[in-house]
Amino acid sequence: MNPHTSRTVGSVNPVTETKRKTALRTIRIFVQYSFLLWVVGIGIRFGLFINSVDSGAAAPLVSRPPGVEGFLPIGALTSLKYWLITGKIHPVHPAALVIFLTIVIMSLVAKKSFCSWHCPVGTLSEAAHKLGQRLFGRNFLIWPPLDLLLRGIKYLLLALFVVFILLSMSAETVVKFLNAPYWAVSDVKMLHFFTHMSKTTLVILTILTVLSLFYKMFWCRYLCPYGALLGLASIASPFKIRRDASGCTGCRRCTTACPSGLEVHSCTAISSPECTGCLTCVTHCQERNVLAMQPVFWKQRLSIWVFPAVVVLVFAAGITAGMVSGNWNSSLSYADYQRLIPLVKNLTH
Ligand code: SF4
Ligand code: SF4
Known part of the structure; x- marks a missing residue:
């Protein structure tokens, strides 16, 4: 059956469909902010761990949260190269690679959904442009070219x-980098990036925040290399936003709402690496069964909940696999941090 003809077969009444779309919007916000809180919790916990070291405590107040390694994507890329060369996961920050691989797999399966369902930067960027909409009555568009x-x-x-790390870095340099004290305390350096912010960083973050008020997802759309990688991986995802042109009124609500600035109203399927799978277009379309996130191989109309379930499950499965396989906790001990943290300021590479 053609998925576009199935809209007439669906027995969902308009009120139920509207309720489902509202619930879908609420659930994404719930996932986004739960994840943001989780990340903030990780940051606080890691801060307390480092504080124990700084205060000279014999034992940490709390254990170190491995999730903090999600903030080390460049090191994760180096770790990926080490894994490809040796077949082993480097033990110093294994969670960095587990999180990185999980997010890439998420993109291969379910579009760039990490960006719109989990990434704290994506959540804050979205909050910024929504605030901008309230303040200025609208967001602004950049001249298309x-x-x-x-x-x-x-x-x-x-x-x-990719060129400097995956292609040019020799196996010897990769091993040297991952065994060096700099990589060991890169999580501490990342914490200091936020807690001991330099004036330059503060100015850059302020500029990006202001731009995010005016322009939707400024950082994500133009500057995030992680998002670029996930976007390229997402091309392989079987899920695509599909539009049933026969039921479309051409109202352009989908296009106006799309945070990635895609012309949803004029496509039958969105294959762009810029699509984050946020489903904003689906929830803004007022017609029944006109827009849907469907796998290309699945002809029947799928439930609106399948895609969010896949997004959450793939992420949970990736992290669980890392934990169960013993590739989650760092090989570094509290004593290692006690030895290395006094050196942090002097470690440049
Ligand atoms: S096309 Fe739809 S799902 Fe993709 S980014 Fe735009 S609004 Fe989100
Ligand atoms: S919001 Fe729905 S009806 Fe309006 S243009 Fe987009 S797909 Fe067509």
Whole structure:
């Protein structure tokens, strides 16, 4: 059966469909903010752990949360190269690689859904442009040719990382980097990036925040190399937003609402690496069964809940697999941190 003809077969009444779309919106917000809180919790816990070291305590107040390694994507890329060369996961920050691989697999399966369902930066960017909408009555659009050019920046940054780390770094350099004290305390350096913010960092973050008020997802759309990588991986995802042109009124609500600035109203399927799978277009369409996130191989109309379930389950499965396989906790002990943290300021590479 053609998925586009199945809309007439669906027995869902308009009120139920509207309720489902509202519930879908609420659930994504719930997942986003739960994850944000979890990340903040990880940051606080790691801060307390480091504080124990700084205060000279014989034992940590709390154990170190391995999830903090999610903030080390460049090291994770180096760790990936080590894994590819040796077949082993480097033990110093194994969770960095587990989180990285989980997110890439999520993109291969369910679009760039990490960006719109989990990533704290994505959540805060979305909150910023919604605040901007309230303050100025709307968000602003960048002149399309310039928009296209700016979108290329994140792919350029990604290319630099791929060339310098995956392609050019020798096996010997990779091993040296991962065994060095710099990599061991890179999590501490990352914490200091937020807690001991330099003036330059503060200015850059302020500029990005202001731009995010005016322009939807400014960082994600133009500058995030991680998002660029996930976008390229997402091309392989079987899930695509599909539009039934026969039921579409051409109202353009989907296009206006899309945080990635995609022309949803004029496509039959969205294959763009910019689509984050946020389902905002689906929840804004007022027609029944016109827009849906469907796997390309599945012809029947799927329940609206399948995609969110896949997103949450793949993420949970990846992290659980890392934990169960013993590739989650760092090999570094509290004593190692006591020895290394006094050196942090002097470690540059
Ligand atoms: S096309 Fe739809 S799912 Fe994709 S980014 Fe735009 S609003 Fe989100
Ligand atoms: S919101 Fe729905 S009806 Fe309106 S243009 Fe988009 S797909 Fe068509």
